[in-house]
Amino acid sequence: MRICLVYDCLFPWTVGGAERWMRNVGEALVAEGHDVTYLTRRQWEPGDEPDIPGIRVIAVSKAEALYGPDGNRTIGQALRFGRGVARHLLAHRGEYDVVHVSASPFFGLAATGLVRRLGGYRVAADWHEVWTDDYWIEYLGKAKGRIAAFVQRACAHIPQRAFCSSRLHARRLVELGFHGEPTVLRGQWTGSQERPSPRPAEPLVVFAGRMIPEKHAPAIVPAIVAARERVPELRAVIFGEGPELELVRAEITRLGVEGVVETPGFVDEAIVEDTMARATCLLLPSTREGYGMVVIEAAAKGVPSVLVAAPDNASTEHITEGVNGFVAPDLSPDALADALVAAYEHRAALRETTADWFAANAQELSVGASLRKVVEAYGTA
Numbered sequence: 595m596r597i598c599l600v601y602d603c604l605f606p607w608t609v610g611g612a613e614r615w616m617r618n619v620g621e622a623l624v625a626e627g628h629d630v631t632y633l634t635r636r637q638w639e640p641g642d643e644p645d646i647p648g649i650r651v652i653a654v655s656k657a658e659a660l661y662g663p664d665g666n667r668t669i670g671q672a673l674r675f676g677r678g679v680a681r682h683l684l685a686h687r688g689e690y691d692v693v694h695v696s697a698s699p700f701f702g703l704a705a706t707g708l709v710r711r712l713g714g715y716r717v718a719a720d721w722h723e724v725w726t727d728d729y730w731i732e733y734l735g736k737a738k739g740r741i742a743a744f745v746q747r748a749c750a751h752i753p754q755r756a757f758c759s760s761r762l763h764a765r766r767l768v769e770l771g772f773h774g775e776p777t778v779l780r781g782q783w784t785g786s787q788e789r790p791s792p793r794p795a796e797p798l799v800v801f802a803g804r805m806i807p808e809k810h811a812p813a814i815v816p817a818i819v820a821a822r823e824r825v826p827e828l829r830a831v832i833f834g835e836g837p838e839l840e841l842v843r844a845e846i847t848r849l850g851v852e853g854v855v856e857t858p859g860f861v862d863e864a865i866v867e868d869t870m871a872r873a874t875c876l877l878l879p880s881t882r883e884g885y886g887m888v889v890i891e892a893a894a895k896g897v898p899s900v901l902v903a904a905p906d907n908a909s910t911e912h913i914t915e916g917v918n919g920f921v922a923p924d925l926s927p928d929a930l931a932d933a934l935v936a937a938y939e940h941r942a943a944l945r946e947t948t949a950d951w952f953a954a955n956a957q958e959l960s961v962g963a964s965l966r967k968v969v970e971a972y973g974t975a
Contacts, residue, residue: 595972596629598683598715600695600702602660602675604644604651607637610804611887612696612722615782615961617646619694622965624648631690633682635675654678666733667699676701683709692972694718700745707752717754718972721776723884724750724758724766729906747771755971757964759885760908777971779964783890787960789953792896792945793871797827799900799934800873802866805836808882810902810925812838815845815855817877817930822854824935830855830877833866871895875937875944878902879925883909890959893918896949900933918944918951 599620605613616632623630624647636653638644644651655671655678662668679702683693690713695706697719706717725746731739750770757777758764764776799818805811811832818830832842832855839857846855858865870876876892876899886909889899893912899919901910913919920933937944957963 595691596689597623597631597972598690598693599630599632600634600679600693600706601632602635602655602672602696602699602702604632604634604637607644608660611782611885612698612720614784614887615720615722616696618782618784618961619965619968620646620649622961623969626969633679635671635678652682654682669738672699672701675699676705680705680709683713683715687713690715692716692718694968694972695720697721697749698723700742700749703749703752703754704745707749707754710753716972717752718968719749719752719754719756721756721758721763721767723882723906723908724763724770726766726906729882757968757971760911762906762908762911763884777967779967780958781960781962781964782885782887783894783956783959784961785891785894787953787956789956790894790896790949792949795874795897795938795941795945796872797825797829797938798869798873799828799830799875799877800833800866800870801830801877801879802833802870802888803878803880805832805834805838805842807838808906809836809838809878809880811836811879812841812845813879813925813927813930814877815842815849815851816927817879817934818855819849819851820927820931821934821938824931825938828874828934828938831869831873832857833859833861833869835859867895870897873897874941875900875919875934877930877934878909879922879930880904880907880909881925882906885909886912889913889919890952893948893952894956896945896952898937898944898948900930900937902930914951916940916944916947918948 601616603613605617631650633654635655636657655675693706693715695703697703727743730743750772881904889912901921922929922933
């Protein structure tokens with residue numbers, strides 16, 4: 595088949611779970627003999643264009659920032675990308691059998707849907723997250739939030755095969771008015787499917803991710819302080835950068851835990867992996883996750899996770915309570931500390947049950963399992 599992938603981000607020029615997923619899709623399709631084009635925005639310097647074997651990478655919009663000073667996605671960039679997608683699909687109508695687009699930003703999916711009949715292709719879309727109307731208003735303000743919620747709802751009505759990373763967002767997509775049954779793709783893991791042999795646990799808690807408000811990295815510091823009342827040797831490493839990094843460091847100073855909680859920023863991936871493998875647990879106090887890949891990465895090392903129950907947090911679908919981690923009821927220091935202490939007190943047994951959980955779920959969690967579902971769905975889009 596002739597497949598056109600559409601996303602304004604391309605790994606590794608932009609790093610994230612959705613970026614990794616779309617590139618994995620492209621490379622897997624090439625390996626199976628399909629013809630693949632990838633439409634994106636320019637993310638590289640002139641003369642340093644992407645060279646991905648078997649994939650034609652085409653920039654349909656200019657290089658510009660994805661996020662504004664407020665940390666939110668810029669609407670202008672998304673509009674220009676959508677316009678570029680529409681122009682390309684019109685200019686190349688009849689050349690694609692399937693256009694597989696990331697639902698976010700919505701203007702890429704909207705453009706794909708508008709040109710669908712003229713282009714003569716079927717549409718497939720990745721809905722990594724489906725936001726509620728209330729969350730859109732909280733994110734963008736009342737006026738812009740209502741418009742974004744309307745656009746999201748309109749995109750759900752485009753004839754398409756929909757792929758979701760969780761049951762939570764598949765259910766929400768149907769509630770928006772999507773006609774059909776979204777395909778839940780639980781697998782995004784690209785590593786070994788063998789049962790891990792966990793390393794001994796140190797009194798260490800690890801966070802790894804972008805420090806944006808919904809991940810609540812600053813909440814880690816008072817949680818560690820509270821947990822140290824029962825586990826005095828406990829310490830933490832918070833990997834990553836983002837708009838809330840300075841808030842994290844301010845909390846460290848306020849609570850006087852310099853040397854107990856470290857914030858090394860972005861470091862080599864090998865350092866993150868080694869530190870995580872030694873940790874008692876991963877702590878991800880995020881209240882909004884479409885998938886939570888880092889939870890799988892931790893489990894693949896036999897390392898359990900501590901998450902937070904929240905309406906928009908789909909990563910909790912990966913947790914079997916007391917087997918491969920714990921889900922704290924809220925973000926309070928005491929609630930997080932209780933889960934951290936439980937992980938520490940049961941650290942030896944919990945590592946073994948986490949390793950068993952990963953081995954039992956590894957095949958379904960593999961990206962290969964999801965890619966097989968995607969290719970099957972192309973024929974019925």
